Amino acid sequence: MKGLNFAHFLCLFLFLTLVNGDGGGSEQVVRGGYYPSWAGFPLSAIDTSLYTHIYYAFVAPNNVTYALEVSNSTAVALLNFTSTLHEKNPMVKVLLSIGGAEEGPVIFSNMSSNATTRKNFILSSIEIARNYGFDGLDLDWEFPQSPTDMENYGYLLDEWRTEVQKEAQQTYRPPLLLTAATYYAAVFTDVPRKYAVASLGKNLDLINAMCYDYHGSWDLSATGAHAALFDPNSNFSTNYGLNTWIWAGIPKSKLVMGLPIYGRSWKLKDPNVHGIGAPAVAVGPGTLGVVSYGKILHINRKYNATVYYDAQTVSMYSVAGRSWIGYDDTGSLVVKIGYARGLGLRGYFFWDISYDRKSKISKVGKSYSLLSGTYVVNDGIFSPYVTMLSCLPLF
Numbered sequence: 524m525k526g527l528n529f530a531h532f533l534c535l536f537l538f539l540t541l542v543n544g545d546g547g548g549s550e551q552v553v554r555g556g557y558y559p560s561w562a563g564f565p566l567s568a569i570d571t572s573l574y575t576h577i578y579y580a581f582v583a584p585n586n587v588t589y590a591l592e593v594s595n596s597t598a599v600a601l602l603n604f605t606s607t608l609h610e611k612n613p614m615v616k617v618l619l620s621i622g623g624a625e626e627g628p629v630i631f632s633n634m635s636s637n638a639t640t641r642k643n644f645i646l647s648s649i650e651i652a653r654n655y656g657f658d659g660l661d662l663d664w665e666f667p668q669s670p671t672d673m674e675n676y677g678y679l680l681d682e683w684r685t686e687v688q689k690e691a692q693q694t695y696r697p698p699l700l701l702t703a704a705t706y707y708a709a710v711f712t713d714v715p716r717k718y719a720v721a722s723l724g725k726n727l728d729l730i731n732a733m734c735y736d737y738h739g740s741w742d743l744s745a746t747g748a749h750a751a752l753f754d755p756n757s758n759f760s761t762n763y764g765l766n767t768w769i770w771a772g773i774p775k776s777k778l779v780m781g782l783p784i785y786g787r788s789w790k791l792k793d794p795n796v797h798g799i800g801a802p803a804v805a806v807g808p809g810t811l812g813v814v815s816y817g818k819i820l821h822i823n824r825k826y827n828a829t830v831y832y833d834a835q836t837v838s839m840y841s842v843a844g845r846s847w848i849g850y851d852d853t854g855s856l857v858v859k860i861g862y863a864r865g866l867g868l869r870g871y872f873f874w875d876i877s878y879d880r881k882s883k884i885s886k887v888g889k890s891y892s893l894l895s896g897t898y899v900v901n902d903g904i905f906s907p908y909v910t911m912l913s914c915l916p917l918f
Protein backbone atom coordinates (compact mmCIF):
# COMPACT_ATOMS: atom_id res chain seq x y z
CA MET A 524 0.00 0.00 0.00
CA LYS A 525 2.72 2.40 0.95
CA GLY A 526 4.65 1.45 -2.17
CA LEU A 527 1.64 2.20 -4.30
CA ASN A 528 1.26 5.64 -2.75
CA PHE A 529 4.87 6.37 -3.40
CA ALA A 530 4.60 5.39 -7.05
CA HIS A 531 1.63 7.72 -7.36
CA PHE A 532 3.63 10.46 -5.79
CA LEU A 533 6.40 10.02 -8.33
CA CYS A 534 3.90 10.24 -11.17
CA LEU A 535 2.47 13.38 -9.66
CA PHE A 536 5.70 15.25 -9.53
CA LEU A 537 6.74 14.06 -12.93
CA PHE A 538 3.50 15.57 -14.15
CA LEU A 539 4.23 18.83 -12.33
CA THR A 540 7.64 18.93 -13.88
CA LEU A 541 6.25 18.53 -17.35
CA VAL A 542 3.61 21.19 -16.76
CA ASN A 543 6.21 23.62 -15.50
CA GLY A 544 8.39 22.93 -18.49
CA ASP A 545 12.13 23.15 -18.70
CA GLY A 546 13.44 26.06 -16.68
CA GLY A 547 9.92 27.09 -15.65
CA GLY A 548 10.46 30.50 -14.12
CA SER A 549 12.60 33.32 -15.31
CA GLU A 550 15.15 32.89 -12.54
CA GLN A 551 18.28 30.86 -12.92
CA VAL A 552 18.17 27.41 -11.34
CA VAL A 553 20.64 27.09 -8.47
CA ARG A 554 23.09 24.20 -8.27
CA GLY A 555 25.28 25.09 -5.32
CA GLY A 556 28.26 23.43 -3.72
CA TYR A 557 30.32 24.14 -0.62
CA TYR A 558 34.10 23.87 -0.85
CA PRO A 559 35.72 22.91 2.47
CA SER A 560 39.04 24.76 2.52
CA TRP A 561 40.62 22.29 4.99
CA ALA A 562 40.02 19.14 2.93
CA GLY A 563 42.99 19.47 0.61
CA PHE A 564 40.73 19.16 -2.42
CA PRO A 565 42.56 20.85 -5.31
CA LEU A 566 40.75 23.76 -6.93
CA SER A 567 41.78 22.32 -10.27
CA ALA A 568 39.59 19.28 -9.53
CA ILE A 569 36.37 21.32 -9.21
CA ASP A 570 34.26 20.87 -12.32
CA THR A 571 32.80 24.38 -12.37
CA SER A 572 30.37 23.46 -15.14
CA LEU A 573 28.36 21.45 -12.60
CA TYR A 574 27.54 24.36 -10.27
CA THR A 575 26.03 27.82 -10.45
CA HIS A 576 27.20 28.88 -6.95
CA ILE A 577 30.36 27.74 -5.15
CA TYR A 578 30.90 28.63 -1.49
CA TYR A 579 34.29 28.91 0.20
CA ALA A 580 33.94 27.35 3.68
CA PHE A 581 34.71 29.06 6.08
CA VAL A 582 35.96 32.32 7.52
CA ALA A 583 35.04 33.79 10.91
CA PRO A 584 34.69 37.11 12.70
CA ASN A 585 37.29 38.24 15.24
CA ASN A 586 36.00 37.40 18.72
CA VAL A 587 36.72 40.85 20.16
CA THR A 588 35.83 43.33 17.43
CA TYR A 589 33.49 40.98 15.53
CA ALA A 590 34.90 42.31 12.28
CA LEU A 591 35.46 39.61 9.67
CA GLU A 592 39.11 38.68 9.73
CA VAL A 593 41.38 37.02 7.22
CA SER A 594 44.89 35.83 8.05
CA ASN A 595 47.65 36.27 5.49
CA SER A 596 47.59 32.61 4.52
CA THR A 597 43.81 32.67 4.18
CA ALA A 598 44.14 35.80 2.05
CA VAL A 599 46.29 33.89 -0.43
CA ALA A 600 43.81 31.01 -0.49
CA LEU A 601 40.83 33.32 -1.04
CA LEU A 602 42.44 35.10 -3.96
CA ASN A 603 43.45 31.81 -5.48
CA PHE A 604 39.92 30.49 -5.01
CA THR A 605 38.08 33.36 -6.68
CA SER A 606 40.57 33.83 -9.50
CA THR A 607 40.83 30.12 -10.32
CA LEU A 608 37.07 29.53 -10.33
CA HIS A 609 36.21 32.70 -12.23
CA GLU A 610 38.83 31.92 -14.80
CA LYS A 611 37.49 28.39 -15.26
CA ASN A 612 33.90 29.56 -15.50
CA PRO A 613 33.07 33.28 -15.51
CA MET A 614 29.37 32.42 -15.04
CA VAL A 615 29.80 30.70 -11.70
CA LYS A 616 29.02 32.80 -8.60
CA VAL A 617 31.68 32.51 -5.93
CA LEU A 618 30.61 33.24 -2.34
CA LEU A 619 32.42 33.56 0.96
CA SER A 620 30.77 31.52 3.69
CA ILE A 621 31.09 32.75 7.27
CA GLY A 622 30.80 30.44 10.28
CA GLY A 623 30.05 26.73 9.99
CA ALA A 624 29.34 23.99 12.51
CA GLU A 625 32.84 24.13 14.04
CA GLU A 626 32.64 27.86 14.68
CA GLY A 627 29.62 27.41 16.91
CA PRO A 628 26.81 29.83 17.64
CA VAL A 629 28.18 32.13 20.37
CA ILE A 630 30.26 34.46 18.26
CA PHE A 631 27.23 35.29 16.08
CA SER A 632 24.99 35.67 19.08
CA ASN A 633 27.44 38.19 20.56
CA MET A 634 28.06 40.02 17.31
CA SER A 635 24.39 40.39 16.36
CA SER A 636 23.29 41.56 19.81
CA ASN A 637 24.88 45.00 19.50
CA ALA A 638 24.45 47.61 16.76
CA THR A 639 28.13 48.60 16.86
CA THR A 640 29.47 45.10 16.43
CA ARG A 641 26.87 44.31 13.76
CA LYS A 642 28.18 47.29 11.84
CA ASN A 643 31.81 46.19 12.27
CA PHE A 644 30.89 42.79 10.96
CA ILE A 645 28.82 44.02 8.03
CA LEU A 646 31.27 46.64 6.74
CA SER A 647 34.28 44.34 7.08
CA SER A 648 32.47 41.50 5.30
CA ILE A 649 31.62 43.70 2.34
CA GLU A 650 35.15 45.02 2.15
CA ILE A 651 36.67 41.54 2.26
CA ALA A 652 34.22 40.16 -0.30
CA ARG A 653 35.15 42.95 -2.73
CA ASN A 654 38.89 42.91 -2.03
CA TYR A 655 39.11 39.18 -2.67
CA GLY A 656 36.86 39.04 -5.72
CA PHE A 657 33.78 37.31 -4.30
CA ASP A 658 30.31 37.68 -5.79
CA GLY A 659 28.57 37.31 -2.46
CA LEU A 660 28.50 36.49 1.24
CA ASP A 661 26.92 33.54 3.03
CA LEU A 662 26.06 33.41 6.73
CA ASP A 663 26.36 29.96 8.29
CA TRP A 664 25.32 30.54 11.90
CA GLU A 665 24.80 27.07 13.38
CA PHE A 666 22.44 27.80 15.06
CA PRO A 667 20.67 30.71 16.72
CA GLN A 668 19.87 29.41 20.21
CA SER A 669 17.07 31.63 21.48
CA PRO A 670 14.20 33.82 20.32
CA THR A 671 16.48 36.81 21.04
CA ASP A 672 19.15 35.40 18.70
CA MET A 673 16.46 35.00 16.05
CA GLU A 674 15.37 38.60 16.46
CA ASN A 675 18.97 39.84 16.22
CA TYR A 676 19.53 37.66 13.15
CA GLY A 677 16.68 39.60 11.56
CA TYR A 678 18.21 42.98 12.44
CA LEU A 679 21.58 41.85 11.16
CA LEU A 680 20.09 40.92 7.79
CA ASP A 681 18.12 44.19 7.55
CA GLU A 682 21.28 46.22 8.10
CA TRP A 683 23.47 43.96 5.95
CA ARG A 684 21.09 44.28 3.00
CA THR A 685 21.00 48.08 3.40
CA GLU A 686 24.80 48.30 3.34
CA VAL A 687 25.10 45.88 0.43
CA GLN A 688 22.72 48.01 -1.65
CA LYS A 689 24.48 51.21 -0.60
CA GLU A 690 27.89 49.85 -1.58
CA ALA A 691 26.55 48.71 -4.94
CA GLN A 692 25.16 52.17 -5.69
CA GLN A 693 28.36 53.88 -4.64
CA THR A 694 30.59 51.62 -6.71
CA TYR A 695 28.26 51.13 -9.71
CA ARG A 696 28.62 47.39 -9.32
CA PRO A 697 26.00 44.66 -9.05
CA PRO A 698 25.17 44.16 -5.37
CA LEU A 699 26.91 41.33 -3.57
CA LEU A 700 24.71 38.27 -3.17
CA LEU A 701 23.55 37.65 0.38
CA THR A 702 22.70 34.06 1.31
CA ALA A 703 22.46 31.92 4.44
CA ALA A 704 22.81 28.27 5.32
CA THR A 705 20.01 27.47 7.75
CA TYR A 706 18.52 24.66 9.80
CA TYR A 707 16.44 22.29 7.66
CA ALA A 708 13.28 23.80 9.12
CA ALA A 709 12.13 27.35 9.90
CA VAL A 710 11.31 26.26 13.45
CA PHE A 711 13.19 24.54 16.27
CA THR A 712 11.33 22.52 18.87
CA ASP A 713 13.90 21.91 21.67
CA VAL A 714 14.05 25.56 22.74
CA PRO A 715 11.03 26.79 20.79
CA ARG A 716 12.13 29.46 18.35
CA LYS A 717 11.74 30.33 14.71
CA TYR A 718 13.71 32.26 12.13
CA ALA A 719 12.70 35.85 11.45
CA VAL A 720 11.24 34.65 8.19
CA ALA A 721 10.06 38.08 7.01
CA SER A 722 13.62 39.40 7.27
CA LEU A 723 15.19 36.32 5.67
CA GLY A 724 12.67 36.38 2.82
CA LYS A 725 13.20 40.07 2.15
CA ASN A 726 16.97 40.38 2.62
CA LEU A 727 18.49 37.13 1.41
CA ASP A 728 18.93 36.08 -2.18
CA LEU A 729 18.99 32.39 -1.27
CA ILE A 730 18.13 30.30 1.78
CA ASN A 731 20.19 27.12 1.80
CA ALA A 732 18.24 24.73 4.03
CA MET A 733 20.54 22.04 5.38
CA CYS A 734 18.31 19.03 4.75
CA TYR A 735 20.51 16.42 6.44
CA ASP A 736 21.90 15.24 9.80
CA TYR A 737 18.45 14.23 11.06
CA HIS A 738 20.08 11.19 12.72
CA GLY A 739 23.67 10.46 13.68
CA SER A 740 26.22 9.51 16.29
CA TRP A 741 24.33 11.47 18.95
CA ASP A 742 21.78 8.63 18.98
CA LEU A 743 23.41 5.23 18.72
CA SER A 744 20.34 3.25 19.73
CA ALA A 745 18.97 2.90 16.19
CA THR A 746 19.94 3.37 12.55
CA GLY A 747 18.43 6.33 10.72
CA ALA A 748 18.09 7.88 7.28
CA HIS A 749 19.96 11.10 8.02
CA ALA A 750 18.54 12.93 5.03
CA ALA A 751 15.13 11.25 4.74
CA LEU A 752 12.87 12.92 2.20
CA PHE A 753 9.84 11.55 4.07
CA ASP A 754 9.42 10.12 7.54
CA PRO A 755 5.96 8.92 8.58
CA ASN A 756 7.07 8.74 12.24
CA SER A 757 8.67 12.12 12.90
CA ASN A 758 9.16 15.65 11.67
CA PHE A 759 12.81 14.94 10.86
CA SER A 760 12.38 14.89 7.13
CA THR A 761 13.20 17.14 4.21
CA ASN A 762 9.57 17.24 3.18
CA TYR A 763 8.56 18.57 6.61
CA GLY A 764 11.46 21.03 6.87
CA LEU A 765 11.03 22.60 3.45
CA ASN A 766 7.31 22.94 4.00
CA THR A 767 7.83 24.80 7.29
CA TRP A 768 9.74 27.42 5.29
CA ILE A 769 7.00 27.61 2.67
CA TRP A 770 4.18 27.75 5.27
CA ALA A 771 6.08 30.56 7.02
CA GLY A 772 6.11 32.57 3.79
CA ILE A 773 9.63 32.22 2.38
CA PRO A 774 9.41 32.70 -1.40
CA LYS A 775 9.99 29.34 -3.06
CA SER A 776 12.16 31.14 -5.58
CA LYS A 777 14.71 31.69 -2.79
CA LEU A 778 14.54 28.28 -1.15
CA VAL A 779 17.35 25.83 -1.94
CA MET A 780 17.37 22.18 -0.81
CA GLY A 781 20.57 20.86 0.79
CA LEU A 782 21.81 17.45 -0.31
CA PRO A 783 24.53 15.52 1.54
CA ILE A 784 27.33 13.79 -0.36
CA TYR A 785 28.05 11.68 2.70
CA GLY A 786 26.38 9.00 4.74
CA ARG A 787 26.08 8.24 8.43
CA SER A 788 26.88 4.83 9.84
CA TRP A 789 25.96 2.58 12.76
CA LYS A 790 27.01 -0.80 14.06
CA LEU A 791 23.96 -3.07 14.15
CA LYS A 792 22.97 -4.96 17.26
CA ASP A 793 21.92 -7.91 15.13
CA PRO A 794 23.16 -8.21 11.52
CA ASN A 795 19.86 -9.82 10.54
CA VAL A 796 17.77 -6.90 11.74
CA HIS A 797 18.96 -4.16 9.44
CA GLY A 798 16.13 -1.87 8.34
CA ILE A 799 15.92 1.86 8.92
CA GLY A 800 15.40 2.25 12.67
CA ALA A 801 16.99 -1.15 13.44
CA PRO A 802 18.62 -1.48 16.87
CA ALA A 803 22.25 -0.34 16.89
CA VAL A 804 25.01 -0.26 19.47
CA ALA A 805 27.78 1.99 18.16
CA VAL A 806 28.93 4.04 15.20
CA GLY A 807 30.07 2.21 12.10
CA PRO A 808 32.75 3.27 9.62
CA GLY A 809 33.96 6.86 9.37
CA THR A 810 34.83 9.62 11.81
CA LEU A 811 31.88 9.75 14.22
CA GLY A 812 30.07 7.69 11.61
CA VAL A 813 30.41 10.24 8.79
CA VAL A 814 31.46 8.58 5.54
CA SER A 815 31.95 10.31 2.20
CA TYR A 816 30.06 8.98 -0.81
CA GLY A 817 33.29 7.91 -2.48
CA LYS A 818 34.30 5.93 0.59
CA ILE A 819 30.86 4.32 0.85
CA LEU A 820 31.19 2.97 -2.68
CA HIS A 821 34.62 1.66 -1.78
CA ILE A 822 33.35 0.00 1.43
CA ASN A 823 30.36 -1.50 -0.38
CA ARG A 824 32.66 -3.11 -2.94
CA LYS A 825 35.35 -4.20 -0.54
CA TYR A 826 32.97 -5.90 1.91
CA ASN A 827 30.45 -7.05 -0.69
CA ALA A 828 27.76 -5.07 1.06
CA THR A 829 24.13 -5.50 0.20
CA VAL A 830 22.61 -2.20 -0.91
CA TYR A 831 18.96 -1.46 -0.17
CA TYR A 832 16.71 1.27 -1.48
CA ASP A 833 14.14 2.44 1.05
CA ALA A 834 11.21 3.90 -0.83
CA GLN A 835 9.52 5.37 2.23
CA THR A 836 12.42 7.67 3.14
CA VAL A 837 13.90 7.88 -0.40
CA SER A 838 17.32 6.79 0.77
CA MET A 839 19.87 4.04 0.39
CA TYR A 840 21.54 1.92 3.00
CA SER A 841 24.22 -0.69 2.75
CA VAL A 842 24.79 -3.60 5.10
CA ALA A 843 27.96 -5.65 5.49
CA GLY A 844 27.90 -7.82 8.61
CA ARG A 845 27.09 -5.44 11.43
CA SER A 846 28.22 -2.34 9.55
CA TRP A 847 25.31 -0.16 8.38
CA ILE A 848 25.56 3.04 6.32
CA GLY A 849 22.63 5.26 5.32
CA TYR A 850 23.21 7.65 2.41
CA ASP A 851 22.02 9.08 -0.87
CA ASP A 852 23.19 7.73 -4.19
CA THR A 853 22.64 9.18 -7.63
CA GLY A 854 19.22 7.49 -7.82
CA SER A 855 17.76 8.80 -4.55
CA LEU A 856 19.24 12.22 -5.33
CA VAL A 857 17.42 12.31 -8.65
CA VAL A 858 14.13 11.55 -6.87
CA LYS A 859 14.84 14.35 -4.38
CA ILE A 860 15.72 16.78 -7.13
CA GLY A 861 12.51 15.84 -8.91
CA TYR A 862 10.65 16.50 -5.66
CA ALA A 863 12.31 19.92 -5.30
CA ARG A 864 11.32 20.74 -8.84
CA GLY A 865 7.76 19.63 -8.21
CA LEU A 866 7.63 21.84 -5.10
CA GLY A 867 8.85 24.81 -7.13
CA LEU A 868 12.09 25.40 -5.23
CA ARG A 869 14.96 27.39 -6.68
CA GLY A 870 17.38 24.47 -6.74
CA TYR A 871 19.73 22.43 -4.60
CA PHE A 872 23.14 22.64 -3.02
CA PHE A 873 25.65 20.01 -1.93
CA TRP A 874 27.63 19.60 1.24
CA ASP A 875 30.33 19.15 0.18
CA ILE A 876 32.27 19.18 -3.08
CA SER A 877 35.29 17.33 -1.66
CA TYR A 878 33.18 14.27 -0.80
CA ASP A 879 32.45 13.90 -4.50
CA ARG A 880 35.97 13.43 -5.83
CA LYS A 881 34.84 12.16 -9.19
CA SER A 882 31.86 14.55 -9.38
CA LYS A 883 29.62 11.50 -9.64
CA ILE A 884 26.86 12.97 -7.51
CA SER A 885 27.23 16.44 -8.94
CA LYS A 886 26.73 15.04 -12.40
CA VAL A 887 23.41 13.63 -11.26
CA GLY A 888 21.63 16.23 -13.36
CA LYS A 889 23.26 14.84 -16.43
CA SER A 890 23.50 11.19 -15.74
CA TYR A 891 20.98 8.93 -14.05
CA SER A 892 23.32 6.01 -13.79
CA LEU A 893 22.79 3.72 -10.84
CA LEU A 894 25.35 2.09 -8.60
CA SER A 895 26.56 -1.38 -9.31
CA GLY A 896 25.88 -3.79 -6.49
CA THR A 897 23.13 -5.98 -5.15
CA TYR A 898 19.86 -4.07 -5.01
CA VAL A 899 17.04 -5.20 -2.82
CA VAL A 900 13.66 -3.55 -2.84
CA ASN A 901 11.87 -3.07 0.47
CA ASP A 902 8.30 -3.14 -0.68
CA GLY A 903 8.36 -4.08 -4.28
CA ILE A 904 8.44 -0.70 -5.97
CA PHE A 905 11.99 -0.43 -7.18
CA SER A 906 11.06 -0.93 -10.81
CA PRO A 907 8.62 2.01 -11.07
CA TYR A 908 11.31 4.01 -9.35
CA VAL A 909 13.87 3.04 -11.97
CA THR A 910 11.40 3.74 -14.76
CA MET A 911 10.66 7.17 -13.39
CA LEU A 912 14.34 7.93 -13.04
CA SER A 913 14.90 7.46 -16.71
CA CYS A 914 12.30 10.05 -17.67
CA LEU A 915 12.44 12.59 -14.85
CA PRO A 916 13.55 15.91 -16.28
CA LEU A 917 15.70 17.89 -13.87
CA PHE A 918 14.89 21.56 -13.62
Ligand SMILES: *[C@@H]1O[C@H](CO)[C@@H](O)[C@H](O)[C@H]1NC(C)=O
Pocket residue numbers: 565566567568599600603607
Ligand atom coordinates in the same frame (compact mmCIF):
# COMPACT_ATOMS: atom_id res chain seq x y z
C1 LIG B 1 46.20 27.88 -6.21
O1 LIG B 1 45.38 26.82 -6.65
C2 LIG B 1 46.02 25.95 -7.54
C3 LIG B 1 44.97 24.99 -8.04
O2 LIG B 1 44.41 24.24 -6.99
C4 LIG B 1 47.18 25.28 -6.82
O3 LIG B 1 47.84 24.43 -7.71
C5 LIG B 1 48.13 26.33 -6.29
O4 LIG B 1 49.11 25.73 -5.51
C6 LIG B 1 47.38 27.34 -5.45
N1 LIG B 1 48.29 28.42 -5.13
C7 LIG B 1 48.41 28.89 -3.91
C8 LIG B 1 49.36 30.01 -3.74
O5 LIG B 1 47.76 28.45 -2.96
Ligand SMILES: *[C@@H]1O[C@H](CO)[C@@H](O)[C@H](O)[C@H]1NC(C)=O
Pocket residue numbers: 586587
Ligand atom coordinates in the same frame (compact mmCIF):
# COMPACT_ATOMS: atom_id res chain seq x y z
C1 LIG C 1 39.34 34.47 20.79
O1 LIG C 1 40.25 34.13 19.76
C2 LIG C 1 41.55 33.88 20.22
C3 LIG C 1 42.45 33.71 19.02
O2 LIG C 1 41.90 32.80 18.10
C4 LIG C 1 41.52 32.69 21.16
O3 LIG C 1 42.81 32.43 21.64
C5 LIG C 1 40.57 32.96 22.29
O4 LIG C 1 40.45 31.82 23.11
C6 LIG C 1 39.21 33.36 21.79
N1 LIG C 1 38.35 33.76 22.89
C7 LIG C 1 37.09 33.35 23.02
C8 LIG C 1 36.34 33.89 24.17
O5 LIG C 1 36.58 32.56 22.23
Ligand SMILES: *[C@@H]1O[C@H](CO)[C@@H](O)[C@H](O)[C@H]1NC(C)=O
Pocket residue numbers: 595
Ligand atom coordinates in the same frame (compact mmCIF):
# COMPACT_ATOMS: atom_id res chain seq x y z
C1 LIG D 1 50.57 39.96 6.61
O1 LIG D 1 50.78 40.71 5.43
C2 LIG D 1 50.96 42.09 5.67
C3 LIG D 1 50.99 42.83 4.32
O2 LIG D 1 51.62 42.06 3.36
C4 LIG D 1 52.24 42.30 6.47
O3 LIG D 1 52.44 43.66 6.75
C5 LIG D 1 52.11 41.52 7.78
O4 LIG D 1 53.32 41.58 8.50
C6 LIG D 1 51.78 40.06 7.53
N1 LIG D 1 51.46 39.44 8.80
C7 LIG D 1 52.01 38.30 9.17
C8 LIG D 1 51.58 37.78 10.52
O5 LIG D 1 52.78 37.68 8.50
Ligand SMILES: *[C@@H]1O[C@H](CO)[C@@H](O)[C@H](O)[C@H]1NC(C)=O
Pocket residue numbers: 586587629630633
Ligand atom coordinates in the same frame (compact mmCIF):
# COMPACT_ATOMS: atom_id res chain seq x y z
C1 LIG E 1 30.55 36.31 23.99
O1 LIG E 1 30.20 37.23 24.96
C2 LIG E 1 30.44 36.79 26.30
C3 LIG E 1 29.85 37.82 27.23
O2 LIG E 1 30.33 39.10 26.94
C4 LIG E 1 31.92 36.55 26.48
O3 LIG E 1 32.17 36.08 27.77
C5 LIG E 1 32.40 35.54 25.47
O4 LIG E 1 33.79 35.42 25.55
C6 LIG E 1 32.03 35.96 24.08
N1 LIG E 1 32.41 34.88 23.16
C7 LIG E 1 32.67 35.04 21.86
C8 LIG E 1 33.10 33.85 21.11
O5 LIG E 1 32.55 36.10 21.32
Ligand SMILES: *[C@@H]1O[C@H](CO)[C@@H](O)[C@H](O)[C@H]1NC(C)=O
Pocket residue numbers: 637638639640
Ligand atom coordinates in the same frame (compact mmCIF):
# COMPACT_ATOMS: atom_id res chain seq x y z
C1 LIG F 1 28.29 47.46 21.93
O1 LIG F 1 29.61 47.19 21.52
C2 LIG F 1 30.47 48.32 21.67
C3 LIG F 1 31.81 47.96 21.04
O2 LIG F 1 32.24 46.72 21.49
C4 LIG F 1 30.57 48.71 23.12
O3 LIG F 1 31.38 49.84 23.27
C5 LIG F 1 29.16 48.99 23.66
O4 LIG F 1 29.22 49.20 25.04
C6 LIG F 1 28.23 47.85 23.39
N1 LIG F 1 26.87 48.21 23.71
C7 LIG F 1 26.13 47.48 24.51
C8 LIG F 1 24.74 48.01 24.77
O5 LIG F 1 26.51 46.42 24.99
Ligand SMILES: *[C@@H]1O[C@H](CO)[C@@H](O)[C@H](O)[C@H]1NC(C)=O
Pocket residue numbers: 756757758
Ligand atom coordinates in the same frame (compact mmCIF):
# COMPACT_ATOMS: atom_id res chain seq x y z
C1 LIG G 1 5.21 17.91 13.65
O1 LIG G 1 4.93 19.26 13.47
C2 LIG G 1 3.55 19.60 13.58
C3 LIG G 1 3.38 21.08 13.33
O2 LIG G 1 4.09 21.50 12.23
C4 LIG G 1 3.03 19.25 14.96
O3 LIG G 1 1.65 19.52 15.02
C5 LIG G 1 3.29 17.80 15.25
O4 LIG G 1 2.93 17.52 16.59
C6 LIG G 1 4.76 17.47 15.03
N1 LIG G 1 4.94 16.04 15.17
C7 LIG G 1 5.86 15.51 15.96
C8 LIG G 1 5.95 14.02 15.95
O5 LIG G 1 6.61 16.18 16.64
Ligand SMILES: *[C@@H]1O[C@H](CO)[C@@H](O)[C@H](O)[C@H]1NC(C)=O
Pocket residue numbers: 827829897
Ligand atom coordinates in the same frame (compact mmCIF):
# COMPACT_ATOMS: atom_id res chain seq x y z
C1 LIG H 1 28.42 -11.22 -2.34
O1 LIG H 1 27.09 -11.29 -1.81
C2 LIG H 1 26.19 -12.01 -2.62
C3 LIG H 1 24.79 -11.94 -1.97
O2 LIG H 1 24.65 -10.80 -1.19
C4 LIG H 1 26.62 -13.45 -2.77
O3 LIG H 1 25.74 -14.09 -3.66
C5 LIG H 1 28.03 -13.46 -3.33
O4 LIG H 1 28.50 -14.80 -3.38
C6 LIG H 1 28.99 -12.63 -2.49
N1 LIG H 1 30.29 -12.56 -3.11
C7 LIG H 1 31.41 -12.69 -2.42
C8 LIG H 1 32.67 -12.57 -3.22
O5 LIG H 1 31.43 -12.87 -1.22
